[in-house]
Amino acid sequence: MAWVEQPYTDPLYQRCGLARAGLSALRAEHPDLNWHTLGGHLTESQAFWTVVGTGVPGGYQQRHLCSHVRPG
Template sequence: MEQPYTLEPYQRCGLASLGLAALRAEYPGLSWHTLGGHFRSSQPFWAAIGANVPGGYEQRGVCSHVTSS
């Protein structure tokens, strides 16, 4: 998934939370990263959708197998 976005009329309706919950249910134990950095303005989003996720969602270093080239 790259650059996920929800149109303004549908923001804060829980769609992203439901989508990520479905992914976690279908692939338990899987971890992933988003490309690029998390914008400061998106921190409340990541905090909200990670509220009931063990470990939550947080920005971490890039995996060693990922290169910038």
Template sequence: MEKYQRCGLATAGLEALRLEHPGLSWHTLGGHFQDSRPFWAAVGAGVPGSYQQRETCPHVPEG
């Protein structure tokens, strides 16, 4: 919802997850939408490796 955009909610949530689970990495299935790239760049600022699209883990089935 637009009224919640750019309030820092996602940044705070992802930071809390990183603090609670150090060393854990995860990915989302599917590609990043073109218009969401600024979001991922913003929430990944200062995060080692940032948030970027990667290859799917080998244990995840295709389809």
């Protein structure tokens, strides 16, 4: 399992494909890993995750929390 902590692009460079390129490079360099990001972000940034998940098997989607994690 691999972890990307709060991906962020400066507003001046948003919608230029930088985050998509970065996440794509990570997946290409480490194809056998499952990638996860900070939870709870999907609702407000669903359009972003739809775009960067294009071509990713299963896309990026919110999943249930592990039983040892408490929301909040």
